[in-house]
Amino acid sequence: MEVILQNLTKKFPGRGKKKQDEVTAVNDFNFNIPDGSLIGLLGPSGCGKSTTLHLISGLLTPTSGKIFFGEDDVTGLPPENRGIGLVFQNYALYPHLTVKQNILFPLENRKGKDRLSKQEMLSKAQEAARMVQIDGLMERRPGELSGGQQQRVAIARALVKMPKVLLLDEPLSNLDARLRLQTREEIRRIQQETGITTIFVTHDQEEAMSISDLIVVMKDGVVQQTGKPQEVYDDPLNLFVAKFLGNPQINVFQGNVKGEKLYIGKDAVLDIRDILGKDAGTEVPGITEKEVCVGVRPEGFVPDADGPFRCSLRGVEVMGRDISVVSENPAALSPAIRAVINSEHMSEIGSTEVRFSLLPNKVFLFDKDTEERIGFRGTQTEAVKK
Amino acid sequence: MKKKMQDSTLKGWLYLLPAIVFLGFFMVYPLIDVLIYSFEEGYNFASQTYFGTGTYNYSYILHDPYFLQAVKNTLILVAVTVPLSTGIALLISVGLNSITALRSLLQTIYFLPYVTNTLAVGLVFMILFKKTAYSDGLVNLLINWFGGSSVDFIEGPYWAKMFVLCFYTIWIVMPFKILILTSALASINQDYYHAARVDGTSKFRIFRRITLPMIAPMIFYLIITGFIGAFKAYSDAVALFGTDLNAAEMNTIVGYVYDMLYGDSGGYPSYASAAAVILFVIVLTITCINLLISKKKIH
Numbered sequence: 001m002e003v004i005l006q007n008l009t010k011k012f013p014g015r016g017k018k019k020q021d022e023v024t025a026v027n028d029f030n031f032n033i034p035d036g037s038l039i040g041l042l043g044p045s046g047c048g049k050s051t052t053l054h055l056i057s058g059l060l061t062p063t064s065g066k067i068f069f070g071e072d073d074v075t076g077l078p079p080e081n082r083g084i085g086l087v088f089q090n091y092a093l094y095p096h097l098t099v100k101q102n103i104l105f106p107l108e109n110r111k112g113k114d115r116l117s118k119q120e121m122l123s124k125a126q127e128a129a130r131m132v133q134i135d136g137l138m139e140r141r142p143g144e145l146s147g148g149q150q151q152r153v154a155i156a157r158a159l160v161k162m163p164k165v166l167l168l169d170e171p172l173s174n175l176d177a178r179l180r181l182q183t184r185e186e187i188r189r190i191q192q193e194t195g196i197t198t199i200f201v202t203h204d205q206e207e208a209m210s211i212s213d214l215i216v217v218m219k220d221g222v223v224q225q226t227g228k229p230q231e232v233y234d235d236p237l238n239l240f241v242a243k244f245l246g247n248p249q250i251n252v253f254q255g256n257v258k259g260e261k262l263y264i265g266k267d268a269v270l271d272i273r274d275i276l277g278k279d280a281g282t283e284v285p286g287i288t289e290k291e292v293c294v295g296v297r298p299e300g301f302v303p304d305a306d307g308p309f310r311c312s313l314r315g316v317e318v319m320g321r322d323i324s325v326v327s328e329n330p331a332a333l334s335p336a337i338r339a340v341i342n343s344e345h346m347s348e349i350g351s352t353e354v355r356f357s358l359l360p361n362k363v364f365l366f367d368k369d370t371e372e373r374i375g376f377r378g379t380q381t382e383a384v385k386k
Numbered sequence: 387m388k389k390k391m392q393d394s395t396l397k398g399w400l401y402l403l404p405a406i407v408f409l410g411f412f413m414v415y416p417l418i419d420v421l422i423y424s425f426e427e428g429y430n431f432a433s434q435t436y437f438g439t440g441t442y443n444y445s446y447i448l449h450d451p452y453f454l455q456a457v458k459n460t461l462i463l464v465a466v467t468v469p470l471s472t473g474i475a476l477l478i479s480v481g482l483n484s485i486t487a488l489r490s491l492l493q494t495i496y497f498l499p500y501v502t503n504t505l506a507v508g509l510v511f512m513i514l515f516k517k518t519a520y521s522d523g524l525v526n527l528l529i530n531w532f533g534g535s536s537v538d539f540i541e542g543p544y545w546a547k548m549f550v551l552c553f554y555t556i557w558i559v560m561p562f563k564i565l566i567l568t569s570a571l572a573s574i575n576q577d578y579y580h581a582a583r584v585d586g587t588s589k590f591r592i593f594r595r596i597t598l599p600m601i602a603p604m605i606f607y608l609i610i611t612g613f614i615g616a617f618k619a620y621s622d623a624v625a626l627f628g629t630d631l632n633a634a635e636m637n638t639i640v641g642y643v644y645d646m647l648y649g650d651s652g653g654y655p656s657y658a659s660a661a662a663v664i665l666f667v668i669v670l671t672i673t674c675i676n677l678l679i680s681k682k683k684i685h
Contacts, residue, residue: 059580080586092577096599105595106585161585 001069001083001164001197003033003056008065010051025051027221029065033199033214038191040208040229041201042244043218049201052218053167056199057086069164080109082165085158085196089170091150093142099153100138103128106161128160131190148179155190166191168200172207184211205245209233217241234361239293239371242364248298248324248338253331255294255365262365264294265331269309274360276375292374293333293366300362301325301339303349307357311337316349327354423659431655443660447642452632453661456642459623462548463555463638464616471556472608475563480593482564483571493568500561507558508625515539515550540627547627547636555622559615563608570604571597606680610673617669620644639665 008029014021026048033039041049054060056067058079066075074082093102103125107116116124129135132152142150151171158166171187172180188211191198202208208215209229217224217232217240225237229245236242242250253264261268262275301309303325311327314336318324323346325339339356365374423429424443426436447453478496482489499507514524517538521527526536539546574597582592598605620640623631631637632645639661646658 057584059583079584084584086581086584088577088581090575090577092575092581094578094596094599096602097595105582105587109585109587109591111588157581157585 002035003165003197003199004066004068005029005031005033005052005056006066006068008052008055008067009063010048010055010060011063024221026055026062029223031216031223031226033197035070036195036197037213038188038211039197039199040212040215041199041218042205042208042215043203043224044244045203046220047218048221049203049218050169051221053169053199053201056165057084057167058082059086083161083163085161085163085166087151087154087158087166087168087171089173091142091154091174093150093153093157095142098139098141099129099134099145100125102142102153103156103160106157124160125156128156131159131193132156132186147175148183151175151183152186155187159190159194159196163196166194166196166198168198170201170203172202172204180207187211206247209245217244219244235377236295236364236373237376238373239295239366242295242366242373246297248340250295250297250364251337251339252333253294253296253329254333255292255331257290257292257365262292262294262363264309265329267309269358270360270363275363275365291368293368293371295364295366296358297362298324298338298340300359301341301356302359303339303341303345304355304357307355309356309358311354311356313350313352313354316346318343325349325354420659420662423656424663426656429656429659436656443656444664447657447661447664450657452637452645453639453642455632455635456637456639459548459551459636460617460619460638463552463619464613466552467555467559467616468609468612470552471559472563472605472612474556475560475567475608476605478560479564479567479571480597482568493564496564497561499558500565504558504621504625507554508622511550511554511626512540517541541634544635547634550626551623551636554626555616555619558622559612563612566604566608567601570601574600602683603680606676606683610676610680613672613676614669617665617672 008026009024010026012023012025014023029052041052043049051060055062058074058077058081062075066073068074069082079086094105097105104121107121107124110116126135126138129138132155134149134152134156137145137149137153142153145153151174155168155171168187172183175183184207187198187200200208200212212229214226215229215232216226219240225232225241227235232241233245236245239252243252256263257272260272262270262272309329311329314326314328316323316325321343322340323343325341327337327339328335329337366372367374425439425441427438427440427442429436482492482496485492512523515526516523517526517536517540522530522536523539525539530536537543537546539550541547578596578600579592582596587595618640619638623636623638623641627634627636629649631641632649637645643658643661643665646654646661
């Protein structure tokens with residue numbers, strides 16, 4: 001089922017009676033969610049991602065804007081008539097009911113001709129339980145299950161009524177690191193097996209990037225950028241998106257464009273044309289003679305004895321396959337610069353100074369004031385501007 | 387290590403000592419004493435003497451029509467007020483929980499009887515129900531208005547007096563129950579309701595399958611304390627019908643015990659003790675049954 005969000009806006013009344021105390025949780029959200037895809041709504045806490053999810057579920061009604069499921073305008077429909085499955089962050093499993101009773105609960109709600117026979121209900125519940133691999137735990141109560149198992153029960157309960165859209169609110173945040181990894185693959189598998197359009201909310205960029213078909217990055221109720229995870233990562237629209245995606249975080253420097261060179265501090269690190277593409281350069285308005293913010297992905301550093309970018313070394317963290325070189329530079333906007341390099345280059349790192357050459361496609365320029373990306377390509381992704 | 391453990395155990399007992407002494411002196415000792423008195427015939431406080439031992443006291447009060455009347459009254463009171471007050475309190479709490487406007491005001495109003503003096507409330511009930519030379523009481527005015535004839539609720543037929551007593555008791559115990567139930571309802575995680583709504587659960591089913599089981603422990607707490615409280619009813623009857631409850635046919639078991647000790651027919655500690663022991667056994671039995679049921683029914 002395709003889900004279309006049109007100018008979706010949700011305002012909450014403030015504490016005071018004055019209009020200006022209103023909080024705009026979601027501001028003019030436009031997005032088409034293709035049928036059968038897995039969408040990650042991503043953003044820091046308080047960015048409106050959960051509100052968006054609850055608007056789609058119908059538990060909240062939008063202040064303005066419309067929601068379509070396929071051709072149908074569901075904006076005014078109550079949640080029970082939308083055909084959605086919702087998995088809560090805390091699972092909201094009924095503690096006094098067994099796993100089986102929990103999964104049966106949505107089916108038992110149906111009345112009239114929609115109501116299935118006892119036998120059909122049981123077989124559907126069994127099927128849903130098998131899908132999430134908890135069919136051996138049917139007689140237990142939620143309190144007797146681990147967090148991961150409870151999560152599966154919650155998903156089974158949402159799936160059993162064959163929803164058109166499956167909504168997951170921070171599905172992994174209550175699980176430990178290992179389970180999180182396992183469960184996110186599980187969610188991907190279940191989504192692909194059922195082909196149900198799935199929207200999930202997370203504040204963990206890694207989670208969203210790893211399993212989503214498309215991600216939506218939000219900040220303060222406003223959609224920053226949407227697109228395929230890799231494309232958004234490689235071509236962020238602004239500094240916020242660039243900072244939010246990627247672990248370790250992108251390194252940000254104060255830089256200067258002079259001539260056709262990009263300077264970080266006194267080091268001329270790259271040719272502008274290399275960063276912005278051959279056809280750009282001086283033609284990009286206002287790019288000559290300008291102070292900019294420079295973002296460099298940790299994997300954009302290549303240790304090079306003759307490299308143009310000089311930093312003072314603070315330490316090396318060994319992570320196995322890669323090593324993380326921590327260094328300092330006066331132009332950096334954060335106290336430490338983190339470069340992730342292949343451990344084979346270990347020998348090329350000096351003891352006090354480390355020199356890098358930078359990979360142009362891992363370097364982004366941002367306007368110093370607006371923090372908008374300079375030379376945003378937006379080749380395949382459709383940027384949603386404010 | 388072992389010494390340390392002993393030290394801390396000792397300390398623990400030391401902290402408990404005041405409570406143990408106090409409870410032992412004022413609760414356990416009197417309890418045992420009452421049990422002993424109840425088997426001593428004709429015990430006299432002043433001379434500390436008695437004629438003999440045996441079950442005569444029990445046989446006497448079990449044949450005393452006043453005692454039987456008191457047991458009957460108490461049982462009716464318990465059977466009527468406990469389920470009714472809990473049920474009505476539940477309805478009001480659910481109602482309060484589902485509205486937003488006026489909620490605080492209504493909560494305050496429902497809580498007022500709890501902070502009002504029993505005797506003041508009794509006075510109000512007099513105005514409502516009592517027949518005087520000038521008026522038949524407010525309730526009778528209403529009955530007359532609907533075409534019925536006046537009933538004397540305070541000195542009239544047994545059922546009318548019983549009605550007033552039950553009405554009064556329900557009214558007086560309700561605030562506490564509403565308080566407990568509204569806070570129990572408010573503490574239920576809203577996500578359960580959201581989940582149920584998304585699944586299209588009907589209001590009645592949400593109440594029966596989610597709300598009720600979630601607050602069941604509180605309801606059982608209220609039922610158990612309600613039973614105990616109703617069995618111990620006395621002051622309410624006095625507030626309504628005066629001190630000579632035997633004459634009014636409105637005595638309760640506790641009232642009977644009191645009368646046997648200090649009332650008009652007073653001075654019989656042995657009979658009072660026997661009645662108190664019987665009350666104790668009844669309350670204990672019912673509480674045990676309650677606990678057994680609640681253990682089975684509540685997860």
